[in-house]
Amino acid sequence: MREIITIQVGGFANFIGSHFWNFQDELLGLAADSNNDPVFKNHFLNMDVLYRTGETPEGISTYTPRVVSIDYQGSLGSVCSHGTLYNQISPVPSPVFTWRGRLSTHRSEPHKKNLFLRCLDEEEHGASNDIDHEHTESQKELRDEDVIQCLENGVQFWTDFSKVHYHPQSLYELSGLWMDAQGFDNYGIGKDVFSEGLRGEAMSDRLRFFVEECDNIQGIQFVVDDSGGFSSVAADFLENIADDYSSTPVLLYAVRSPSSYMNSTTRKRTISRDLHDSISFSRLSSFCKLLVPVGLPLLSKSKASTYLCLDDQKPYHCSAVYAAALHSLSLPFRMELHGPTANLSCVSGSSDINSIIQMLSGQSRQNMVAILDAAMPAPCLIGSLAEQPLLSNLQPLTPEVAEEEDLQSLESLVIHGVLQSGGHQASVSEVEETISAAYGNAMPMPRFSHLSVALCPLPIPLPFPSIFNYAIGKRGELLGTPALDLPSKGSLDVSSIPMAVRLRNSSAVLPFLLNRLESLRSYGIRQGAPGADLLRSWGFGKDELEDIGEVLSNMVAALDPGSNLTSDSD
Template sequence: MREIVTIQVGEFANFVGSHFWNFQDELLGLASDPESDPIFRSHNLDMDVLYRSGETLQGVATYTPRLVSVNLKGSLGTMSSRGTLYNEGSSSRSDSSTTWFGDVDTQRSEPRKRNLFLQSLYEEEQKVGKEKAKEIEDKDIVGCLDEGVECWTDFSKSHYHPQSLYELNGLWMDSQDFNNYGIGKDVFSEASRGEEICDRLRFFVEECDHIQGIKFLVDDSGGFSAVAADFLENMADEYTNVPVLLYSVRSPMSQMSPKKTVTNKLHDAISFSRLSSFCKLFTPIGLPSLTGSKASKFLNLGDEKPYRSSAVYAAALHSSTIPFRMQPTSSDSSEVSNSMDVNTLVQLLTGRGRQNIVSILDSAMPAPTLAGKQLENTLLTSLQALTPEVTEDVEDDQAVESMCILGALRSEDKEALVSEVKNAVDASYEQATTKGKPLICNLSVSRCPLPVPLPFPSIFGNLVGRKGEILSSPVSDSLFRGSLDVHSIPVATRWRSSSAVLPFLETRMGNLEKLGIQWGAMGSDVVRAWGFGREELQEMRENLSKMVSELNPQFLESSDSD
């Protein structure tokens, strides 16, 4: 067994995670459905990598994500923090109010009602759903979600273990107010929260036979960055040999301000410095605007709705981690090719003379069909960097790339074979003459596309067909097509270790130096209030300098000459 434990910390991280687990739930359902496409029934993916088997006190078998989710109190909407499968009483520690003997003022709000989607799940489980009304209900459900999602549980179709969902007890705050590193700095260590969170992680890790890694998603746009940093520091001490893949995710909504303040800039610098020091691979995800990017070529994305943007990032997360759960097969397999574990990917991207732990993640959804003369270029040119502040078309002959392609189509209605995908990728790199070919190009392929579950947002344009194929003419007048129109999507993702990430690093290093360290710096009061001394900041700056010099040796030379 090669288990992976997933951690989701913060509001947007849980939005991304909710879509991710919906994809997995859909795969499980399609694999057991005798009427589904055979490509889903023989996907050769080991779902036990992400899931654990168990049973309730009543002896009912369960299959739940190996997940620890952390968020603010009250963030679960209509879902109980104990999940939906187990009817046990809460074992979490009581709020501090139970030890208070003075007057208590109780403020109670009306419980939230289930939306149409959650009602339909409940009715289905109660076996009272009516098949005749299913199509109408599905249309109503899709419309309800597109208009009314408020929290990540509103569209989650997965069941969760009682140890999975953790709310930060005693911290009643809107996510908009939990908006910088200093606010979250002591949250993990206070009120036994850190101990409780670590106990939940320990529950999942200790039952693993051979854990291959931890996949950690954090919404690093505010106070959750500090919570995650303290959590990661604790993990580094306890799980020394377990590699951590860290995804820092941000919604376009958290980046809407036209001009970053001194506090914002210092938050970005300190957040990155702290988080990156406790992981094997750090992947920033979150463009200031998806709507204005190449990702929106065939999609209709609203930056103001986390429900939509998180779906794009979750699809990339699903695709990029598929090699970790591919069943080992022979080299001539017709379904999947080139499985790898977390440690192999880390060594590939960080171990070729550069100790660069910051990777870029690119994605194409839907990936282009491999047909006609277009195959030589569109596979690479269609990829959109989901990592912010990177240089386009940089020449770096020391770059390392690892690509994963799911469900590629040979033409509008024909699935491509693994060998055809390999040939197309080779041709793409050979024809990409605008920049040097990377030092290493790794490729993993699965014929199983990304399934589109019912609660997926209606983001597909009218040039996207039922199997995610790119059509030559619009299929309808509607600009917003969803899961009732598009059933699966081919997806391509690419990890890159490249000097293209230099602007991201240099901006944070420069802001830390200019705003936090220099004598009389504008942000000196801010970092002091956050509890950071000058020596600690200088150590952070030195670590950032090493990262920059790994990718740009000239930087080290110029620093020495200064």
């Protein structure tokens, strides 16, 4: 067993996590139904890598994600922090009889379940016993359309579209920290959250619960919304993890929603935002082997969304795209290759977190920043191997990267569910041959490329948003050029899509690094810097800031040895 524990910290990270676990739940459901496409029945992915088996006090078997989710208090909407499987009741604090003053009680009304969650309850409890099959199917179709409409217009919490049962140790609300993204928007405001009120101990205990039941943990998949105070919470948590589990590699996704880029309306806020970006990045990157920045300022306007119809103001929309990419990246970590030789025709390129990190770093020991690219959906393979559009359709989901090709780059490429031009499933060997030919004939070849291939496409569950362009077919095939004036499609029209994703260690990330180095120097280190007082209020002294600047300079120099970046703090 090569278990992975997933940690999700912050609002947008949990939106991504909700979609991610919906994909896994859909895969489990499709594999269990013999009437579905065999490609889902025999996907040769070991779901135990991400899931744990358990048992309720009543003796009922459970199968739940191995995940720790951390968010504001009140962020779970209508879902209880103990989940729904174990029927635990939150303890009521004992009354304090030594207080003689007045008492006031503040109570908020519980959030009501939306139509989607109510339908889930009905299905699980077998509420419908209608004998008329055609009538039942018709009613279900109408109800599904209503559910989709409900989600498109009414998602407020990430739990509103989650169809997964969680273990009682998984969901943690930061006590006393009520949901207020506007007031929790910089690194300094979150700096004491982890250490106050035994929060850090509670978070560490939840992680320990999952770690101690693992046989051979391969790593931690850590997703953090680093656009505000949760970055500080995550950095402190990661520091604890580095101390307690020093031999366990951490793959860190630092994610941001498009709306998080829209807060810098004044020069003061711009300085605060830029300094936050510098401090957040330097702190997070120091506690993981591989950091992947994820989140474009205008995802809907990017090349990555050519065949998508997105609303940047809806985290429900944008998080679905990033979750799809993270799902695809996780496939090599759970491929099964030790069974019959027939398995080799379904998956290829199995790996683990540590191997991917070592490959991308070129065996270097220093921490590294990687670029995430995606093609959603991936195009079909065409007849001419020299003209394949597959690689050229990969577009960055990492912000502030250069477009120039880097022939010294190292990459890990994952492709799954790809179709041939006739709509038939492309075999693993056909995909491998196509990529090899494309690099040999048309595309510049990186210094090193590791390819993982799986037949199983990305399944589209019911609560997935309606973000597909009308030019996308039932199985994700591209039917023509994108049409902007036609309605978008969702899970009722698209059942699955092929995906291609790539992690690459490339000098194309230099603009991202240079922007953070320059912001730190201009606003925080140079004499008379306008953000010096702000950084002091965040707890950073001059010496520490110069150390951070030196670390950033070294990261730039590692990718661009010809750069002449000397400290200019005087």
